[in-house]
Amino acid sequence: MNGPPDIGALLEQARRNEEILRRTDQLEEFLLSPRALRPLLEGLCQRVAAIYGLDAVSLALADDHAGLRLALEADGPQALPAGCFHCARVELRMLVGDLERPLLSNRASDEALRFLFGQRGGLCSAAVLPLWSRGRWLGSLNLGSTSPERYHQGLETHFVRRLAAKTAHSLDAAVLYEQNRLFERREAAMEMAGAACHELAQPLTALALRLETLMRGLPEGDPLRGQMNSLTAEVDRVGELLRKISEVNRYVTKPYAQGLRIIDLRAASAAGKPSTPPEEA
Known part of the structure; x- marks a missing residue:
């Protein structure tokens, strides 16, 4: 028969769970x-490291997520x-195997730790939390500790899954x-472009017609013809x-000058699909 439960151990576990919940x-x-x-x-990696007392935190971003890449390049x-x-899905899968559930290990290779955190740095255990939202893989949140007891196989809890879900949702x-x-x-740029074309087209057309009329009135060989041709051009x-x-x-x-950015007319008017926000990207 099993002995009576250790009340002290149960209380300690409850206290730890309460603390984890508070931090979450x-x-x-x-x-x-x-x-x-x-x-x-x-702010994400620094905030996670500070709240959970971790020695290393990194965020791998899926390089095949079109919407994510577009958002990252929104301001150039x-x-x-x-x-x-940035991380390719195949690279991460080679290291952790299953991208459907968190991986906790205190036997991660030096290669895996360097890939996830950029350096070994005395790390002994790590957790890789795949980030999924609306059926799309966004990347992974990676947690590292110098304690071999912090993360190990079989220690997965619902707190880890909750952290992954909330991070994916926020991302x-x-x-x-x-x-x-x-x-x-894009809508504002198109409206401004339409207004500019509407306001400038009429005076520009009038100017072109006036130049053509003046050109017809100049005799051949008139030195002003050269200047008129330049104006027409x-x-x-x-x-x-x-x-x-x-x-x-x-x-x-x-x-542009002084750190400003201006619309690139050549690229913005290039043939192709307009950059509407892809719902599933």
């Missing part, structure tokens, strides 16, 4: 606060925040936020710019 609630306050993608990434190419890196919400922001920018150039503005269907920017 604290992290959820951060995760569930609406924010853009980059601010979320900039930028380096990923500290602790974040997916930030991606959708960025997609909607890009859509709104500039008017044609402005007309070509208006044509590009009228074809703007995407929000694409390029660097």
